[in-house]
Amino acid sequence: MGRVAEDDERAFTEIVRRFQGRVGNLISRVLNDRESVDDLAQEVFVRVFVHRRNYRRGSKFSTWVFTIAANLAKNEIRRRVRRRNWFSLDALTEVLSDSLPQLADPTESRETGMEREQLQGAVGRAIATVPEKYRLALVLRDIEGLAYEEIAEVLGLPGGTVRSRINRARGMLQRKLQPLLRKQDAP
Amino acid sequence: MNRCDQARRLFGAYWDDEVTQAEREWLESHLAGCPGCRPQYEQFARTLETVGSLPRTDVAADLPERALAAARRAATAPDRIAVVPVRPVWIQVTATAALLLLTLSALLPWLGTSAVQRLLAGRESKVAEPRLVATASRAPEPVRLDSLGIDHSEDVEFILDPVVLHRGRAQAPSRLPKGVQGEQAVISF
Numbered sequence: 001m002g003r004v005a006e007d008d009e010r011a012f013t014e015i016v017r018r019f020q021g022r023v024g025n026l027i028s029r030v031l032n033d034r035e036s037v038d039d040l041a042q043e044v045f046v047r048v049f050v051h052r053r054n055y056r057r058g059s060k061f062s063t064w065v066f067t068i069a070a071n072l073a074k075n076e077i078r079r080r081v082r083r084r085n086w087f088s089l090d091a092l093t094e095v096l097s098d099s100l101p102q103l104a105d106p107t108e109s110r111e112t113g114m115e116r117e118q119l120q121g122a123v124g125r126a127i128a129t130v131p132e133k134y135r136l137a138l139v140l141r142d143i144e145g146l147a148y149e150e151i152a153e154v155l156g157l158p159g160g161t162v163r164s165r166i167n168r169a170r171g172m173l174q175r176k177l178q179p180l181l182r183k184q185d186a187p
Numbered sequence: 188m189n190r191c192d193q194a195r196r197l198f199g200a201y202w203d204d205e206v207t208q209a210e211r212e213w214l215e216s217h218l219a220g221c222p223g224c225r226p227q228y229e230q231f232a233r234t235l236e237t238v239g240s241l242p243r244t245d246v247a248a249d250l251p252e253r254a255l256a257a258a259r260r261a262a263t264a265p266d267r268i269a270v271v272p273v274r275p276v277w278i279q280v281t282a283t284a285a286l287l288l289l290t291l292s293a294l295l296p297w298l299g300t301s302a303v304q305r306l307l308a309g310r311e312s313k314v315a316e317p318r319l320v321a322t323a324s325r326a327p328e329p330v331r332l333d334s335l336g337i338d339h340s341e342d343v344e345f346i347l348d349p350v351v352l353h354r355g356r357a358q359a360p361s362r363l364p365k366g367v368q369g370e371q372a373v374i375s376f
Contacts, residue, residue, distance in 0.1 A: 012258065013251040020246045028244035038247045042254045049258035123237050142238045148203075167199045174234045181230055 012052075016045045019062070022144060023069045029139045030073040032128035040076060044069045066146070066154045070136055077132050119180070126176040134169035141166050190217060194224050198231050 003011035024041045028034055047068050048055075055064055127135060140146045140154060152162045194217045200206045201214055218225050247253065332338055 009255055013255055016251040016254045020250050021243060024246035024250075025244045029241065034244060037244055038250060038253075041246050041250060042257055045250075045254035046258045046261050049254075050261050119237065120241055123241060127238065138238075142235055143241065145239075163199075170199060170231070170235065173238065174231055177234050177237070178230065181233055 012045075012049055015048070015061075019065050020045075022062070023065060026066065026069050026139060026144055027073050027076075029124065029127060029143050030070075030136060031076060032124045036076065040072055041069075044072055047072075060150065063150050063153050066140065066144070066150075067156075070140070070154055074132060074136065122180060123177065126173060129176065130169050130172050134165050134172065137162055137165040138169035138173065142170070191221060191224050194218065194221065195227060198228055201228075202232065202235060 020041055023044050024037045027040045027044075028037045031037075031040075044065065048065060051068075055061070127138065130138060136155065137151055140151045141148070146154070148159055148162055148166075151157075151166075152159045155162065157165075194214055197206060197210060197214050201211065206214065218228055
C-alpha cells in the first residue's frame with residue numbers, strides 16, 4: 001500500500017487483484033445482487049486509490065478496504081430503499097414465500113445441483129431480509145470470516161455491540177431458514 | 188434462567204470457539220442429554236454452515252484494469268461545483284469589528300493631536316488676542332468726578348466675550364454710569 005500511496009499503478013492493480021474476490025463477495029452477499037457487484041467493487045477500489053494517502057501505515061489494509069466496501073454497501077442499500085423498489089416489506093415477504101416452499105418440496109432430490117443452487121439462492125435471499133445493521137456484521141463474520149475485533153473496527157462499533165448484532169442476526173437467519181431446514185431433514 | 192436458556196445463549200460462542208474449557212464441557216454434556224437443545228444446536232450449526240458455504244461471487248476478470256482507468260479519471264477530475272468554504276457569519280462580523288477597532292485605536296492619538304492643533308489654529312485665526320488699548324497717545328482727559336466724588340477716568344471696563352457667541356471684537360454697550368468714561372477691555376475665552 002505504501003507503493004500505491006506513491007502513485008505506483010502496478011502496485012494498485014496488484015492490490016485490486018488480491019482483494020477483488022473478498023470485496024466482491026461481501027458486496028454480493030450484503031446486497032444479494034450479482035449484477036451490481038462489478039460496479040460497486042470498482043467503486044471501492046477507486047476510493048482506495050483516491051484516498052490512498054489517508055491510509056494509516058501499520059493498520060491492517062484488509063480492514064480499511066472492508067470499511068470502504070461496507071460503507072458503500074450500506075449507502076447502496078439505503079439508496080435502493082429510498083427508491084422503494086428493492087427491500088420493501090412486500091417484496092421481502094414475497095421473496096421468502098416464493099423460495100421456501102419450492103425448496104422444501106420433498107419430491108425433489110436433495111442431492112441435485114439444482115436443489116443446491118436453490119438452497120443457496122434461498123439462503124442468499126434470507127440474508128438479504130436481515131436488517132442492514134445486523135446483516136453487515138453477519139456477512140463479515142460468517143461469510144468473510146473476520147475476527148470480532150476487526151469487524152468492530154470496520155463498522156466503528158464497540159466489540160460488545162458487534163457480538164450482540166451477530167448473535168441477533170444468526171437467530172433471525174435461523175428462524176427464517178427453519179422451515180426449509182426442517183423439511184430437508186424430513187424423510 | 189433455566190439450563191436450556193443458558194445453553195442456547197452459548198451456541199454462538201461455542202460455534203466461534205470462544206467458550207472456556209468449563210463452558211465447553213458443560214454445554215457438550217447438556218447437549219448430549221437434552222432432547223430439546225440438541226436439535227436446536229444442530230439447526231443453528233447447519234444454518235451457519237450453509238451461510239459459510241455459499242459460493243464465492245466472481246468479479247469481472249478485467250476489474251483491475253477497469254478500476255485503474257476509473258481511478259485515474261477520478262484522480263484528475265475537477266470538482267463539478269466550486270467548493271466555497273462556508274464560515275459562520277458571526278465570525279466575519281466579529282473579525283471586521285475587531286479590525287475596525289484596532290485601526291481606530293491606532294489612529295486615535297494622531298487624529299486627536301491634529302484635531303486639537305487644527306482647532307487651536309482656527310481659533311487663533313478667528314479670535315484676536317486681547318489687546319490693551321493704547322492710552323498714552325490720547326490726550327489727557329479732564330478729571331471728572333461722579334456724584335460720590337470718585338474719579339473714573341482711569342477705570343477699565345471688563346466685558347466677557349464668549350468666542351462662540353461673538354466672533355471678532357466685542358462691541359458691548361458700556362454699562363458705566365452716565366458721565367463716566369473708561370476704556371473697554373475684552374476677555375475672550
